[in-house]
Amino acid sequence: MDQDITPAIPLRILGTGEYVPSRRVPSENFDQRWGKPAGWTRRHVGIDCRYFADAGETASFMAARAAHEALRRAGLEAGVMDAIISVGSVPEQAIPCTAALVQRQLGLSASTIPAFDVNATCLGFLVALDLVAGAFATGRFRRVLLVAGEVASAGLDWNDTDTAALFGDGAAAVVLEGGPQTSDSRLLATHMETHSEGAGFCQVRAGGTRVRLDDGVDAYAEASKFEMSGKATYRLAAQRLPDFMRRLFARAGIPMEELRKLVPHQASAKALDHLEVALRLPPGALVRILADHGNQMAASIPLALHHAIDRGELRQGDRFAMVGSGAGLSFAGAVLRL
Known part of the structure; x- marks a missing residue:
């Protein structure tokens, strides 16, 4: 791309x-x-x-x-x-x-x-x-x-x-x-990647047309539960994250060091810690709400954004990024000026 x-x-x-x-x-x-x-x-x-x-x-x-x-x-x-x-x-x-x-x-x-x-x-x-x-x-x-x-x-x-x-x-x-x-508020860049070798790492098999009620109530009920291979997901995400972030900020045309905050998907404590270390972020640069919310899937990033704005961690004119990974395995990111 x-x-x-x-x-x-x-x-x-x-x-x-x-x-x-x-x-x-x-x-x-x-x-x-x-x-x-x-x-x-x-x-x-x-x-x-x-x-x-x-x-x-x-x-x-x-x-x-x-x-x-x-x-x-x-x-x-x-x-x-x-x-x-x-x-x-x-x-x-x-x-x-x-x-x-x-x-x-x-x-x-x-x-x-x-x-x-x-x-x-x-x-x-x-x-x-x-x-x-x-x-x-x-x-x-x-x-x-x-x-x-x-x-x-x-x-x-x-x-x-x-x-x-x-x-x-x-x-x-x-x-x-x-x-x-x-005014000066802008979406500076976005970037998304999907690495479908991880498609089976996080899934709910029922709810679509793959697993059906005709397959039996017990089979349908079992397939309706969330399944995740945590270690495999983490390993693939950790391998692909650095290059993804490099491409995102290349699109934005600014170094990550110039950002006020990084608003991530609250995937897990281990994932947040890895992000902080891998990107060499200074203390407090990462917005964290996991401890008293858990992983709220698609609500996670906008909710972390809401808290960052509400607490005054992000103000008008600040440049910041939102990033995350999801089932697929996919990455997405956006760089904005508030």
């Missing part, structure tokens, strides 16, 4: 928001479940607590709540959006798309605002950001609402000590605006 410096696209983040599910689950709960010594789960996954959604807290419900907060911070009504895009890793239901359900949750059923999903697992927000920037550049859209509502707990294998305690539920939303009115 051509790695010349790419032209910047005017793009501004008008507002961000989050929704925290009602059920707080401390890591001690998993110690008790698995008969482990106190503190074992915390040391194993690097997470103090995560939140799980109750029955009424669907992906679209949580995404709409996060959207309300983002719209409030942006000072806008939902009806002025040109599109609503949902980027959850796993949809609320097979049909229709989750974005249509979010539109209904926002009271916009009669609005005709286009609503659609982008499925790129944990990287959905970055992929959608790239697509939206292209629509801004052509004048197709001016304002877009990106939402991510994730209910990871619905597909976890509670006997798997490597994955069950790693994930959390939740939602995030971002309101974006494009065009010359965005």
Whole structure:
């Protein structure tokens, strides 16, 4: 892929928001479940607590709540959006798309605002950001609402000590605006790569057409659980990450050292530590929310962005990057000026 410096696209983040599910689950709960010594789960996954959604807290419900907060911070009504895009890793239901359900949750059923999903697992927000920037550049859209509502707990294998305690539920939303009115805010570069030799490392085999109810209820139920080969995923990601990052910043035309912050996908404590060491980041450069949220899949990056802005770690004019890896195995990154 051509790695010349790419032209910047005017793009501004008008507002961000989050929704925290009602059920707080401390890591001690998993110690008790698995008969482990106190503190074992915390040391194993690097997470103090995560939140799980109750029955009424669907992906679209949580995404709409996060959207309300983002719209409030942006000072806008939902009806002025040109599109609503949902980027959850796993949809609320097979049909229709989750974005249509979010539109209904926002009271916009009669609005005709286009609503659609982008499925790129944990990287959905970055992929959608790239697509939206292209629509801004052509004048197709001016304002877009990106939402991510994730209910990871619905597909976890509670006997798997490597994955069950790693994930959390939740939602995030971002309101974006494009065009010359965005002042100096820019999307400086994006880059994505897929290395499909890792396609089987993270998967849920049911939910599509591969494993069907006709294969038997037990087989379908088993295939509905999240499966991950953690060591193989980490090994492949660690091998490919440095070159991916080099290509991303070559496209941006700026050295990584000039960034205010790096906002990563909160994949795991081990992955975050590796990123910090591999990129030789100074203390505090990496935005971390894993310890009290867990891995929230596609909501992870926009939620980390929301916290960085909300805590004042990112301010107008700052240059920063968002990066992550997801099932596929894929990498994606974006470099922006806020």
